Amino acid sequence: MIAEIISIGDELLIGQTINTNAAWMGQELNKIGIDVHQVSVITDDEQHIRKALDESRERVNIVLITGGLGPTKDDITKTTLASYFHMPLIENEEILISIKERLKSRKLEMNELNRKQALVPANARVFLNKWGTAPGMWFEDKQNVFVSMPGVPTEMKGLMTEYVLPAIQEKFHPPEIIHKTLLTMGTIEARLADLLEDFENELPAEIKMAYLPSSPIIKLRLSARGQDRSLLEKLLKKQINKLYEIIPDLIFGTEPETLEEIVGRLLKERKQSLATAESCTGGNISHLVTSVPGSSDYYVGSLIAYANEVKINTLNIPVELIEKQGAVSKEVVLQMAGNVKDLFGTDYSVAISGIAGPSGGTPEKPVGTTWIAIGTPDNCIAYKFNLGTDRLRNIHMASLISLNLLRKNILKAGTVLV
Numbered sequence: 096m097i098a099e100i101i102s103i104g105d106e107l108l109i110g111q112t113i114n115t116n117a118a119w120m121g122q123e124l125n126k127i128g129i130d131v132h133q134v135s136v137i138t139d140d141e142q143h144i145r146k147a148l149d150e151s152r153e154r155v156n157i158v159l160i161t162g163g164l165g166p167t168k169d170d171i172t173k174t175t176l177a178s179y180f181h182m183p184l185i186e187n188e189e190i191l192i193s194i195k196e197r198l199k200s201r202k203l204e205m206n207e208l209n210r211k212q213a214l215v216p217a218n219a220r221v222f223l224n225k226w227g228t229a230p231g232m233w234f235e236d237k238q239n240v241f242v243s244m245p246g247v248p249t250e251m252k253g254l255m256t257e258y259v260l261p262a263i264q265e266k267f268h269p270p271e272i273i274h275k276t277l278l279t280m281g282t283i284e285a286r287l288a289d290l291l292e293d294f295e296n297e298l299p300a301e302i303k304m305a306y307l308p309s310s311p312i313i314k315l316r317l318s319a320r321g322q323d324r325s326l327l328e329k330l331l332k333k334q335i336n337k338l339y340e341i342i343p344d345l346i347f348g349t350e351p352e353t354l355e356e357i358v359g360r361l362l363k364e365r366k367q368s369l370a371t372a373e374s375c376t377g378g379n380i381s382h383l384v385t386s387v388p389g390s391s392d393y394y395v396g397s398l399i400a401y402a403n404e405v406k407i408n409t410l411n412i413p414v415e416l417i418e419k420q421g422a423v424s425k426e427v428v429l430q431m432a433g434n435v436k437d438l439f440g441t442d443y444s445v446a447i448s449g450i451a452g453p454s455g456g457t458p459e460k461p462v463g464t465t466w467i468a469i470g471t472p473d474n475c476i477a478y479k480f481n482l483g484t485d486r487l488r489n490i491h492m493a494s495l496i497s498l499n500l501l502r503k504n505i506l507k508a509g510t511v512l513v
Contacts, residue, residue, distance in 0.1 A: 096267045099155040100134045101147050103162035107136045116161050128269030139163045144175045152239045162246030164229035180234050182216035194228045222258040226250040271324045276350040277315045280499050284308045311492045354498050355383040361505045362393035370439035371397040372431040375449035379494045395439045410434050423448050425477045432468035432475045444470030445497050452486045467497050469504045
């Protein structure tokens, strides 16, 4: 079964509002085995709506429409749908009562525009909107289903979850679909595809693999589709085990767990602690680490040593070392990692210094040059990267690369302490 999403609203077309509804709907439809083949964004105009409906019914079985159902005069989707399906609008008593109660709870008076929200196409299947006033509406036409919902995200999600998705499953009996996403880091997409060429060619017909790059992370999504869920789970497990055999050094986890959660879990399991000393990332590494609930169990603190004066006066980096090697150097980050670990009394540390850009580079150290050091219970190790010229991208990449290097060093250290 395939679906199309039609989003209605000028605010979407001019970029005033981001179309997050379509992304969420696509994810939820995919979970129940429905493929979305097209997303259209159109203005709240009768002719545009009619044309979109005419075209979509030729392409797909299911058309989901959001937007244009508010109480204002410029929202004409409902009247257009009633006309399109040759249905008169009639007042629905249940919806009218619900609107009255909702307004009363907010100490608001009912007006004519509110009352019009209770008008629905006569033969449409109506879904009561517990999260707002505009109801959801389900139309059937030969082999097609059209569902209209409000554009307010909380209302649309409520209607989809409680009514629309179960109704789609009941009518179409879509196949089972299971996704498993592995998280990798340490190579580029072309190289990863080369490593996995034979693996892809040998995949069972029930399983497809997609590359989802978001530098420096590349996600590998394996999707299994069929009628027997138990069989699909066994097939997926076998293929995932193969991937761990082929690229063990590149896989660092599986969704929905994030890299910062994985690092936190490893530290917590081992009853070990972490501190950071950041220059070019300006605290972004510590932000990622502390975004995880419970990070206070293992994360002690950070020193943002952005200026050389802070490196010298607070982290005790010798001024002569910075003058000789430069702040962006192996020697300086090694000292940063060791000194911040001693300063905070932790088992591990991360230190970073780089040229984020877009200016500040030299022929010897171009923009994007980044040194990262990991302090372990035994020593400090430094790594050099050349990331590029985009400042925000460099900060993002350097932060994740730092956490992945930390993860590798924690795992290298041995077994879990008990």
